[in-house]
Amino acid sequence: MQYFINSEGAVVLSLVIKSIQENKDYLGAVDGEIGDGDHGVNMNKGFSMAGERIEAQHGYSDACKIIAEALMDDIGGSMGPLYGSFFKTLWRQSRNLERIDAVEYLGMLKAATASVKEIGGAKVGDKTLVDTLEPACAAFEAEVISSSDFDSALAASIKAAGIGRDSTKEMIAQVGRSARLGERSRGVLDAGAASSFIIMESMHTAIRAILHG
Amino acid sequence: MQYFINSEGAVVLSLVIKSIQENKDYLGAVDGEIGDGDHGVNMNKGFSMAGERIEAQHGYSDACKIIAEALMDDIGGSMGPLYGSFFKTLWRQSRNLERIDAVEYLGMLKAATASVKEIGGAKVGDKTLVDTLEPACAAFEAEVISSSDFDSALAASIKAAGIGRDSTKEMIAQVGRSARLGERSRGVLDAGAASSFIIMESMHTAIRAILHG
Amino acid sequence: MRESRFLTKSFNHKSMQRIVNNPDDLVNEMLEGFVEVHSDLVRQLPSNPRVLKYIKAPVPGKVGVITGGGSGHKPAFIGYIGENMLDAVAAGEIFSSPTAKSFRDAIKAADSGHGVAVLYGNYSGDNMNVKMARADAEDDGITVKTVVANDDVASAPKSQPEKRRGVAGEVFMWKVGGAKAALGGNLDEVIAAAQKAIDHTRSVGIGLSSCTIPAVGKPNFHIEPGTMELGIGHHGEPGLKITEIQTADEMAAMCLDLILPDLPFESGCEVAVLVSGLGATPVSELYVFYRKVSQILKASQISIHRSYVGNYFTSLDMMGVTLTVMKLDDELKNLIDLPCNSIGLKQF
Amino acid sequence: MRESRFLTKSFNHKSMQRIVNNPDDLVNEMLEGFVEVHSDLVRQLPSNPRVLKYIKAPVPGKVGVITGGGSGHKPAFIGYIGENMLDAVAAGEIFSSPTAKSFRDAIKAADSGHGVAVLYGNYSGDNMNVKMARADAEDDGITVKTVVANDDVASAPKSQPEKRRGVAGEVFMWKVGGAKAALGGNLDEVIAAAQKAIDHTRSVGIGLSSCTIPAVGKPNFHIEPGTMELGIGHHGEPGLKITEIQTADEMAAMCLDLILPDLPFESGCEVAVLVSGLGATPVSELYVFYRKVSQILKASQISIHRSYVGNYFTSLDMMGVTLTVMKLDDELKNLIDLPCNSIGLKQF
């Protein structure tokens, strides 16, 4: 298929939540290197709270909104506004859609990524989640343009997200807590880049599974 | 000789001070077992301050008074009143003597030990310095009675002081900081018993050296 | 109160020498205890237990003054609520910014119709959450203005003040802002006074040990015994340099060497000094440190108008100290001297 | 000021993560800093820098109230000098009784001719030094009476109150004694009130880590990580038992299990509660602990009239907590409620 049904898509977010939960310790460890070590705790808490609120009748957009609200109203920190804006925008862009196809999904992803950049003020190269999200977005767009295939665009975006995440390793942090480290922030992954890879990968893998149906 | 000249006896106290200084770490370690570990610090500080104040013109009694005042006015803790009383009494009992012989010294020792018991309220068996001082005193008295020899009385008192000190090992502390330990205070020496052995041994060895003259 | 069932999986309270139940409940339980002990001064918002307000807030006719920040800095932030101090505070998780919702609720709780000054510290999360909260509050018709504390000279060069973090100097910012509002200043005047306070304030910290966030369960970072970290941040953000541990006097001199030229503080000026422990350093040692600070200032012909020594802005169980110096003018002097009654700062 | 040249031989300040110069100078330097910061409240005796007095002492017509003890318990002891509190305090070395001379000088500094109440803790050294000081002061014609705090239920069985140590309950004893004197009580009345305060007070501590006396340079004792010591003393004196570390709620329950039956505190009675950290425990956790204390007391129909949570009586850098409960009658309630102004306790 070249689309998924919004009202049947909450499972996509359930799988995102599961991946975040499974990676709690990993994300904590990555954040521990040059941050304060709480990224796993923060993410797990916000996504788990959302998980408890997602119910049978919810669709993809609803679930995005539930995640956004859990992050924004209950988690705070940096993740509240950053991922809160991200999922809030996914919701806002998709809430009136019955079916979501590649072109619509591209619009959603671009708007969501833009909202993260807007609230946080970070750009590619600053060693943040933007370094995962933006290339994932760009790869998705390139593949949609060239092949018009939703599935291969999702695959391309996962691959690009991984490369984006890994690119943060050699960067010097420019924003957030670890920016203060200067040169010493080089050599390890950025925690937000790592968690946004997990989100991209789990979300897009889940959508691909639906498309493969 | 069977006496020593009071005005020439300050050296006796100088040697006591030296012994305390040399045993600072040892006394701290003993106190560390069941006390708060500061006995070496306290003793070293008080005696060293006194050491700086003892001058050429001072005699034995003067030096006792200087030690007493350093302990009482500058050290505080338990050592201030306990050893302060001890040396204050040695001074009070000897200040008018030109020569100090075995009988006079016996009177001094007994009065000094009694003053320690009075201020602290401890008796033999309570695991304190009294367990060193009282038997040292008694052995001195017994030897004076039997042999009338100052030197051998001093030797006997050193020996008894050592036995007294060692006797605290099997005691359960009844007063002071370590009394709270109950049964658990058994098995190690009492710090005050250890320091008073050092005082008895160095003081009496020094007097013996003068007697051997 | 919200249940926290999620984070217990890997939690073992036996791994730390701390007084906690489930660490995820720590902030909620702490707030519960806090409002009970200090019911003469503060109250929890029924609609949002993560927001505490002064019992008399909103004070009719007065500009509201609020702040917010991660928990774990006692008595900051909630301890500075009170008379002539803060009207409301949003409390985050340990070392984590409060939600935008909590900032917004704090703003609402403080607003008597004369606008609200949000006086907070320059941290990425706080910046974002305040930004969102401010937009929401303005939608509700509340005028909101902000001052962002950036007193930590070690956190960025002087040429990049926008990158500098806020640390213990925030206490002076709150004191001054709270006093200005209490004396009837309008929103712009309160903002100007608080901004002046922080512009006139410089801080630097020395870290001597790490701290442990209970939900994480192991030390946040590491300071090698025998060394100290000059310029450490209030969450253990790395400092300027790691040196062999120095004497108290040398520590004081190193801090002043960074602080004095930065503003600069000059011969003849009057200052307020705040020496805050980071949590686990015995307070007696803070006075030893202060003694040298005072000697050096005197030698530099800088006179100390007022000083504070104690645990004013801590970092859980971290060992170390923050030195904060504020250059005074007549206005700041009056405002800093105004009596106040909060848990963390009481002045008669 | 006295030079200390003796103890430096084995001293290496690099062996500790602390803010000190020569540890032998710590107390003197701390006092120097302290009196400078708090010159509005306290002054050092020119003749004896180890004695601090309230600036207004001797207060004409008022009974003098003093205490003294080893240093390292900030804000105790010197932090409780002030209005309606203590008139003078003798400061000892870290964890070591002040000299008899200092106690005597403190008595003299506090005496306005109406006698002096010495309210101190039951420690061997303090007992001896107060005894000597009292004798000397009485030689000088000053009437001196004493109350010896023994609130620590863990330090001896109920049948041996004379063996029990004084811990954080001393704060209540000083508050009550200070208030009674301020209200015009004569020496016997002040003594009776202070005695009643301590007789109505029970405390117990939990130790979670050791502390390090700077002049010693290594931890004073050892608490195995993962364990806690119930009934620990304020210098690390061994407690009643060592258990696996418990949750905050269980700790609170264990402390109350020892405290409540000891007096006993009964259903229907009113109490004042003091939760003091031992120095290095984050204050946020003390509120978590207090929360459970309050819940248990409520469930036992014991009502909390007033409560204090913070670092009121510490043990250098020890981690842990002391719980203190005082049973109130009308007199104690009035006295505990009286406003006061000291560094460690300010009440409006």
Ligand SMILES: Nc1ncnc2c1ncn2[C@@H]1O[C@H](COP(=O)(O)OP(=O)(O)O)[C@@H](O)[C@H]1O
């Ligand atoms: N201003 C910002 N813009 C984009 N991402 C940011 C910004 N600030 C922080 N981040 C991201 O947040 C991550 C840290 O998140 P987390 O550890 O949960 O919060 P905190 O830094 O408050 O402890 C960083 O790794 C970085 O990717």
Ligand SMILES: Nc1ncnc2c1ncn2[C@@H]1O[C@H](COP(=O)(O)OP(=O)(O)O)[C@@H](O)[C@H]1O
């Ligand atoms: N009441 C007392 N009577 C006699 N000796 C005592 C008494 N209290 C304490 N001591 C002695 O004091 C010694 C401890 O001295 P020290 O460590 O210097 O003082 P502190 O116990 O105050 O730390 C004990 O070992 C004991 O011998």
Ligand SMILES: [Mg+2]
């Ligand atoms: Mg983090």
Ligand SMILES: [Mg+2]
């Ligand atoms: Mg000792």
Ligand SMILES: [Mg+2]
């Ligand atoms: Mg964080």
Ligand SMILES: [Mg+2]
């Ligand atoms: Mg001692």
